[in-house]
Amino acid sequence: MWPLVAGCVPGVVLHGGVGMPAAAPEGLGGALARARYALSSARTTATDASRLTDAGSLTTLDALLTGVLADVGAAFSRTVLSPLPEADRPATAVLLSTLETFLACDGSWARAAQALHPHVNTVHYRVERIERLTGRDLSRLRDRLDLWAALLCR
Incomplete structure (x- = not known):
C-alpha cells in the first residue's frame, strides 16, 4: 500500500514509521515511541525519496543508528x-x-x-x-x- 500512498503526489517526499503492535493499552506508549524512531530512521536514510520504515526492520547496529539524530x-x-x-x-x-x-x-x-x-x-x-x-x-x-x-x- 505504501507505494500507492507515496505515489499519489509525484515530487512530494513522504516518510513513515511503523511500530510493533501493542498487546494492551499499556503498550501504546512504547509502540508509538518505536514508530517515531522508525520514522526518524526513514527520514535519515532516504532524505530525497519516500520511505516507510518498520521498527521491526531495525535489527542491526547500522540500522539502529539511522534513527539517531x-x-x-x-x-x-x-x-x-x-x-x-x-x-x-x-x-x-x-x-x-x-x-x-x-x-x-x-x-x-x-x-x-x-x-x-x-x-x-x-x-x-x-x-x-x-x-x-x-x-x-x-x-x-x-x-x-x-x-x-x-x-x-x-
Whole structure:
C-alpha cells in the first residue's frame, strides 16, 4: 500500500514509521515511541525519496543508528574518539583504519593484519595504542560496541 500512498503526489517526499503492535493499552506508549524512531530512521536514510520504515526492520547496529539524530551521533563519535589525535593527521587515519578493520574482523589480530598488510605485531601495537588513548579495552564486547558505534556515527 505504501507505494500507492507515496505515489499519489509525484515530487512530494513522504516518510513513515511503523511500530510493533501493542498487546494492551499499556503498550501504546512504547509502540508509538518505536514508530517515531522508525520514522526518524526513514527520514535519515532516504532524505530525497519516500520511505516507510518498520521498527521491526531495525535489527542491526547500522540500522539502529539511522534513527539517531545526526548531531547526537556526531557528538557521541567525537566524545568516544576524541582522545585520538586530530583526525587530519596521517597517524590518526592509520589508527582509525586499524580500529575499523580490527572490529570488522571480530577482534582477530591475524585477519586484521592480513586485511591491512602490516605484520600482526604492528596491528597489536596499534590496537594497544588505541586502547591507551581511548581508555577502552577491546577484549570487552561493550567497549568494542562503543567504538564501533562511534566509527559508524562519524
